[in-house]
Amino acid sequence: MIKTVATTPYDDQKPGTSGLRKKVPHFQRPNYVENFVQSIFDSLEGFEGKTLVIGGDGRYFNREVIQIALKMAAAAGFGKAMVGQGGILSTPAASNVIRKYGAFGGIILSASHNPGGPTEDFGIKYNTGNGGPAPEKITDAIYARTRTITEYRVLDAPDLDLDAISTLALGSMRVEVIDPVADYAELMESLFDFPALKAMFAGGFRMAFDAMSAVTGPYATEILENRLGAARGTVRNGTPLPDFGGHHPDPNLVHARELHDVMMEENAPDFGAASDGDGDRNLIIGRGIFVTPSDSLALLAANAHMAPGYAAGLAGIARSMPTSGAADRVAEKLGINLYETPTGWKFFGNLLDAGLATICGEESAGTGSNHVREKDGLWAVLLWLNILAVRKQSVRAIAKEHWETYGRNYYARHDYEGIDSAAANGLVDALRARLATLPGTTLSGLVVAAADDFAYHDPVDGSTSANQGIRVLFEGGSRVVFRLSGTGTSGATLRVYIERYEADPAKLAQATEVALADLISAAETLAEISSRTGRTAPDVIT
Ligand code: G16
Numbered sequence: 001m002i003k004t005v006a007t008t009p010y011d012d013q014k015p016g017t018s019g020l021r022k023k024v025p026h027f028q029r030p031n032y033v034e035n036f037v038q039s040i041f042d043s044l045e046g047f048e049g050k051t052l053v054i055g056g057d058g059r060y061f062n063r064e065v066i067q068i069a070l071k072m073a074a075a076a077g078f079g080k081a082m083v084g085q086g087g088i089l090s091t092p093a094a095s096n097v098i099r100k101y102g103a104f105g106g107i108i109l110s111a112s113h114n115p116g117g118p119t120e121d122f123g124i125k126y127n128t129g130n131g132g133p134a135p136e137k138i139t140d141a142i143y144a145r146t147r148t149i150t151e152y153r154v155l156d157a158p159d160l161d162l163d164a165i166s167t168l169a170l171g172s173m174r175v176e177v178i179d180p181v182a183d184y185a186e187l188m189e190s191l192f193d194f195p196a197l198k199a200m201f202a203g204g205f206r207m208a209f210d211a212m213s214a215v216t217g218p219y220a221t222e223i224l225e226n227r228l229g230a231a232r233g234t235v236r237n238g239t240p241l242p243d244f245g246g247h248h249p250d251p252n253l254v255h256a257r258e259l260h261d262v263m264m265e266e267n268a269p270d271f272g273a274a275s276d277g278d279g280d281r282n283l284i285i286g287r288g289i290f291v292t293p294s295d296s297l298a299l300l301a302a303n304a305h306m307a308p309g310y311a312a313g314l315a316g317i318a319r320s321m322p323t324s325g326a327a328d329r330v331a332e333k334l335g336i337n338l339y340e341t342p343t344g345w346k347f348f349g350n351l352l353d354a355g356l357a358t359i360c361g362e363e364s365a366g367t368g369s370n371h372v373r374e375k376d377g378l379w380a381v382l383l384w385l386n387i388l389a390v391r392k393q394s395v396r397a398i399a400k401e402h403w404e405t406y407g408r409n410y411y412a413r414h415d416y417e418g419i420d421s422a423a424a425n426g427l428v429d430a431l432r433a434r435l436a437t438l439p440g441t442t443l444s445g446l447v448v449a450a451a452d453d454f455a456y457h458d459p460v461d462g463s464t465s466a467n468q469g470i471r472v473l474f475e476g477g478s479r480v481v482f483r484l485s486g487t488g489t490s491g492a493t494l495r496v497y498i499e500r501y502e503a504d505p506a507k508l509a510q511a512t513e514v515a516l517a518d519l520i521s522a523a524e525t526l527a528e529i530s531s532r533t534g535r536t537a538p539d540v541i542t
Contacts, residue, residue: 001155001156002075002153002154002155002156002171003075003153003154003155003156004151004152004153005031005034005151005152005153005154006150006151007031007034007035007038007149007150007151007152008031008149008150009035009146009147009148009149010029010032010035010146011147013032013035013036013039013142013143013146014143014146015125015134015139015142015143016486016487017343017344017485017486017487018112018123018125018133018344018345018346018486018487019108019110019123019124019125019126019133020036020123020124020125021111021112021114021121021122021123021487021488021489022121022122022123022489023119023120023121023122023489023490024060024061024117024118024119024120024121024122025118025119027061027065027122028061031152033065033068033069033124034068034072034152034154035146035149035152036124036142036146037068037069037072037107037124037152038072038145038149038151038152038153039142039143039145039146039149040107040126040142041072041073041076042145042149043138043141043142043144043145044104044105044138046104047076047077047078047104047105048077048078048079049077049078049079050078050079050080050103050104051078051079051080051081051082051101051102051103051104052073052078052080052081052082052103052104052105052106052107053081053082053083053089053094053097053098053101053103053105053106053107053127054066054069054070054073054081054082054083054087054089054106054107054109055083055084055087055088055089055090055093055094055097055106055108055109055180056084056087056088056089056108056109056110056278057088057090057091057109057110057112057116057214057215057240057277057278057279058086058087058088058214058215058240058241058242059109059110059111059116059117059120059121059122059242059243059244059277060116060117060118060120060122060242060243061122062087062109062242063087063162065109065122065124066083066087066109066162067159067160068154069107069109070083070160070170070173070175071154071155071156071157071170072152072153072154072155073173074155074157074170074171074172074173075153075154075155075171076153078104078173079172079173079174080173080174080175080176081170081173081174081175081176082097082101082103082175082176082178083162083175083176083177083178084097084177084178084179084180085162085163085164085165085177085178085179085180086162086163086180087109087162088180088215088218088240089108089180089215090180090184090215090216090219090278090279090280090377090378091108091110091112091278091279091280091374091375092184092279092280092368092372092374092375092376092377092378092379093180093181093183093184093219093279094106094108094127094131094374095127095131095132095372095373095374096131096183096184096187096371096372097178097183098127098129098130098131099130099131099372099373100183100187102129103129104129105126105127105128105129105134106126106127106131107124107125107126107127108124108125108126108127108278109122109123109124110123110125110215110277110278111123111277111489112276112277112278112280112281112487113248113249113250113251113255113276113277113281114248114250114277114487114489115243115244115246115247115248115249116242116243116244116249116277117242117243117244117246120243121489126138126139126142127373127374128349130349130352130353130373131372131373131374132345132346132348132349132352132373132374133344133345133346133349133373133374134346135346135349135350135463136346136463136465137463139346155170155171157170157171160175162177163177164177165177165178165179180218180219181218181219181222184219184378185219185222185223185227187371187372188223188378188379188382189227190309191307191308191309191310191371191379191382191383192307192308192309192382192383192385192386193307193308193386193389193390194227194228196386196389196390197228197382197385197386197389198227198228198229199389200385200388200389201228201229201230201231202229205270205271205388206231206234206269206270206271207224207230207234207269207270207271207272207273207385208234208236208259208262208263208268208269208271208272208273209224209234209235209236209272209273209274209275209381210236210237210251210256210258210259210272210273210274210275210283211235211236211237211238211240211274211275212237212244212245212247212249212250212251212255212256212274212275212276212277213237213239213240213241213244213245213247213249214237214240214241214244214249214275214276214277214278214279215240215277215278215279216275216276216279216377216378217235217237217238217239217240218238218240219279219378220235220238220275220378220381221235221238223378223382228385236259244277249276249277250276250277250281251274251275251276251281251282251283251365251377252283252365252540252542253283253290253541253542254540254541254542256274256283259272259274259283259285260272260285260290263285263286263287263288263290264288268287268288269287270286270287270388270394270395271285271286271287271384271385271388271395272284272285272286272287273285273377273380273381273384275377275378275381276365276377279376279377279378280345280366280368280374280375280376280377281364281365281366281375281377282296282365282366282367282377282378282380282381283365284296284380284381284384284395285395286394286395286396286398286399287394287395287396288396289395289396289399291395291399292324292363292411293323293361293362293363293364293365293366293367294319294323294324294326294327294361294363294409294411295324295326295399295402295408295409295411296361296367296380296384297317297319297323297326297327297359297360297361297362297367298324298326298327298329298330298402298406298409299387299398299399299402300359300361300367300380300383300384300387301314301317301327301330301331301334301359301361302330302333302334302402302406303387303390303391303398304358304359304369304383304387306386306387306390306391307383307386307387309369309371310358310359310369310383313334313336314334314336314357314358314359315336315355315356315357315358316331316336316337316338316339316351316356316357316358317330317331317336317337317338317339317357317358317359317360317361318338318339318340318341318348318351318352318356318357318359318360318361319338319339319340319341319360319361319362320340320341320342320343320344320347320361320362320363320364321340321341321342321343321454321456321468321469321471321481322343322362322363322413322469322481322483322495322497323361323362323363324363324409324411324499325409325477325499325501326406326408326409326411327361329406329407330406333406337356337357339351339356339357339459340456341456342454342456342465342468342469343362343364343468343469343483343486344486345360345362345366345368345373345374345375347456347458347465348360348368348373349373350458350459350460350461351459351460352369352370352373353373353460354460355370356459356460357370358370360375361375362375363411363413363497364413365542367379367380368380400508403508404505404508407501407502407503407508408501408502408503408508409499409500409501409502410499410500410501410502410510410512410515410516411497411498411499411500411512411516412497412498412512412513412516412520412541412542413495413496413497413498413541413542414495414496414498414520414523414538414540414541415485415493415494415495415496415538415539415540415541415542416493416494416496416529416533416535416538416539417488417491417493417539417540418488418490418491418492418493418539419491419492419493419494419533419534419535420491420492420533421491421492423492423532423533423534424484424491424492424493424494424533425484425492426532427482427494427527427528427529427532427533428470428482428483428484430527430528430532431470431482431526431527432453432470434451435451435452435453435470436451438451438472439451443522443525443526444518444519444521444522444525445518446474446475446476446478446518446519446522447474447475448472448473448474448475449473449474449475450471450472450473451470451471451472451473452470452471453466453467453468453469453470453471454467454468454469454470454471454481455467455468456468468483469481469482469483470482470483472522472526474519474522476501477500477501478499478500478501478519479498479499479519480496480497480498480499480519480522480523480526481495481496481497481499482494482495482496482497482523482527483495483497494529494533496523496527496529496538498516498519498520498523499516499519500515500516500519502515
């Protein structure tokens with residue numbers, strides 16, 4: 001029986017950079033989940049009898065919300081739901097399932113790299129039939145609906161057992177509980193030279209992969225250890241836990257410190273990598289060398305043709321605006337287009353669908369390609385492995401050669417977390433007000449060449465997204481970028497992105513903080529960070 005339940009709107013259900021993210025107790029308010037899920041369905045058309053994919057990263061509250069979403073999908077008229085066993089589907093695996101089975105769309109439950117647990121973070125986002133995050137047109141419609149919603153519909157039925165692979169019935173909707181790993185592993189096998197990778201591991205190649213007690217554990221264990229023959233124990237923290245073992249499942253140098261330290265030892269493995277809560281981010285560390293996500297994008301793009309799935313070359317490369325310009329130089333050399341988009345994987349969707357870009361990447365540890373419509377942590381790891389198997393060089397040697405060929409984009413991101421929202425907005429507003437007068441002025445010895453608030457004009461659908469980050473470009477190709485994060489759940493997070501391009505062969509091996517010192521001080525002066533936020537140092541540097 002379908003129940004119609006009266007409800008009242010919440011005023012804070014605006015999806016951010018990647019869906020709706022809030023603390024778990026916030027999501028547990030009466031009808032909070034139901035309002036949002038119903039608003040998603042109310043914003044879509046033509047799904048009657050079609051398939052909805054549902055899965056999440058296994059974090060606390062995942063199981064409860066999946067049951068609610070299933071009963072509401074049945075009440076809304078979906079014909080079939082596909083759910084990962086145990087409610088598990090990594091974000092890239094969910095994207096693949098949507099595409100492979102021609103689903104109408106999918107609901108992904110994750111707050112990505114944010115911590116999990118009864119008082120930590122949860123998230124819900126909707127992906128469309130191309131497998132990618134819903135574009136702004138849809139997220140705006142969902143938000144508008146959350147402001148006017150008066151009722152939701154739900155099937156009155158007991159919870160389903162999602163722990164065994166099976167086909168179940170929920171009212172007139174069929175529910176297929178699927179193996180979350182199989183389709184994804186098959187896709188990876190179609191893109192990369194598994195026999196060459198197997199041979200490399202059999203030859204003694206050593207790797208450390210930190211799954212951070214999050215969703216990639218089962219995927220990495222199946223692919224790296226079972227299929228490619230990497231030594232048992234290659235995958236660390238491989239069991240997904242609802243609270244990620246109490247850690248932030250964020251693959252950066254702060255939260256993946258243990259892996260970093262292992263990789264800096266003299267007898268370190270050949271290759272180190274980590275992934276985040278929902279499996280779409282990656283961290284790449286060679287023996288004794290961390291590769292920034294921006295450099296990783298450039299390196300992968302320059303060498304992608306070595307993997308069978310990309311042997312035909314790349315159509316184009318896309319990167320988010322704050323990501324360094326390292327990939328731009330690769331695109332130039334390859335004679336292909338480089339697209340600069342706002343932060344948010346959703347902006348790559350049109351470029352990938354139109355065949356304009358093959359590889360995409362972001363400074364926030366996301367890299368991916370046209371194989372799905374999400375960034376993909378394990379994909380990046382496997383492409384790196386494929387390149388290492390072909391080039392038979394160390395990560396350090398490959399990075400060094402790359403910088404010698406293209407020059408090096410020194411890069412860092414400084415995050416000021418949990419700052420007062422009004423102070424953060426004030427800082428951005430003040431910067432925005434000064435943009436027109438900045439060109440020609442000198443800061444910490446650097447001359448401002450241009451300054452603007454980034455606006456993106458989508459070349460495929462013609463839409464415009466304004467106010468996507470303040471850019472201050474200096475003469476010589478260095479820059480600082482300021483923007484507020486769209487994924488935090490408490491206060492505001494100010495991100496300052498700092499980049500210097502260096503082509504002088506004698507200056508390619510500097511410490512990043514040394515290479516960026518004058519720009520860091522210019523950013524502080526310009527944005528008045530300490531006086532406006534009360535912070536004298538960033539919380540996280542990546
Ligand atoms: C999400 C988006 C990414 C974005 C990142 C950081 O990643 O999908 O495109 O770069 O957030 O966004 P912000 O700087 O606004 O916090 P994820 O891995 O959190 O889904």
